[in-house]
Amino acid sequence: MDTPRRKLRNLHMENVQNSSTPINVPPSPMLKTLGHGTGIRVYRLDRSPRLGEIRSPWAVKRITQNMRVKKDTLFNERIVHEADILRKLKHPNIVGFRGVVTNDEGINTLALEMCTTSLGSILEERHDEDLGPLPAKNTYKMIMDVALALDFLHNEARLMHGDLKSFNVLVKGEFEICKLCDFGVSLPLDEHGEVNFLKNPGLRYVGTSLWCAPEVIDEVDVIDSKAEIFSFGLVIYETLALVPPHTLELDAALGEDMDNSHDLPTDTEKLQRKQLDFSSDERKNGLPTAMEEHTDNDMSHDDDDEEEEEEEEDDDTKENDISDFTLNNLHSAYGTRPPLPVAFQLSDDYNCIVELFYLCTNALSEDRPAAKTIWQCLENNAANVATGSD
Known part of the structure; x- marks a missing residue:
């Protein structure tokens, strides 16, 4: 994907380094998939402009639909664990924490700094x-x-x-x-x-x-x-x-x-x-x-x-059975x-x-x-x- 090449700035994100950061994350089908791992998907969240200011996109991380169906809580809990850690880590070479939110179904979503x-x-x-x-x-x-x-x-x-x-x-x-x-x-x-x-x-x-x-x-x-x-x-x-x-x-x-x-x-x-x-x-x-x-x-x-997750599971099963x-x-x-x-x-x-x-x-x-x-x-x-x- 193309990303504007511009000088990195200090974003001064201290005001979002807490769990009460208001984040409006749409359902997964409305987001573009960036990557995935076992039980987890990462999406791109394009944020609406505010007061005429263009805001950079975020990467958001949540468990897959398959994990929700299975009611597997391990990966959902790890998102909270990761949020607790990242909230305390302020370093230019560690991805920036933007917030964490839990929806009515108990699904946790972690918002992170977006990289190329x-x-x-x-x-x-x-x-x-x-x-x-x-x-x-x-x-x-x-x-x-x-x-x-x-x-x-x-x-x-x-x-x-x-x-x-x-x-x-x-x-x-x-x-x-x-x-x-x-x-x-x-x-x-x-x-x-x-x-x-x-x-x-x-x-x-x-x-x-x-x-x-x-x-x-x-x-x-x-x-x-x-x-x-x-x-x-x-x-x-x-x-x-x-x-x-x-x-x-x-x-x-x-x-x-x-x-x-x-x-x-x-x-x-x-x-x-x-x-x-x-x-x-x-x-x-x-x-x-x-x-x-x-x-x-x-x-x-x-x-x-x-369907995509089921296909990935089938592929993984075949490949794990090499x-x-x-x-x-x-x-x-x-x-x-x-x-x-x-x-x-x-x-x-x-x-x-x-x-x-x-x-x-x-x-x-x-x-x-x-x-x-x-x-x-x-x-x-x-x-x-x-x-x-x-």
């Missing part, structure tokens, strides 16, 4: 168009912005995002700024900067297994913010490989060549395009939501939404450092990016840099950051 697209969508498009890795200058910008957001979360807000991946990194304009979104499964960090699951048996790291650190996969009793740095390293990997972590080696294991198969998608392509969450049984009730935006000029209807071999290969790759693709020739502009990927995905958490170390390193070496090109 997600990093995941950008990488998907580059993959489909064979454009090669994300330009180095854009990757450096993403790394800097996400590192700043993580530093704020880990050290000031005392939170772990809990599901860091490319589709939860929003991009405004031509990488004017990047922002983290989707805080529905965030975890509190204690005074030691850790999450102790023995002391807090009610806490669970949900995440998405493809991006999880080895200590998360191994379900250790205590993790810290460095687990999130591993996920960050895999987001950096995505900018180089243009596919989710572990799917390239899975494709090689299957002996399939993606370039020679266009009519019937390979198992790997299904994973790449749908961002399926093949989580372990212990975390299968997680929320792999996505704030990615897909251009969709058609206005939907209630019946259409239900094969035991595929799933076993995926599970064995979780929590490891994926090899970089050999198809792309990376220039010297990418040297620091590749180095950060390796550092962030060290097997031992103590060998990974803190978010603050990452952004300070980039800031100190700003003069050496390449401009890059498409």
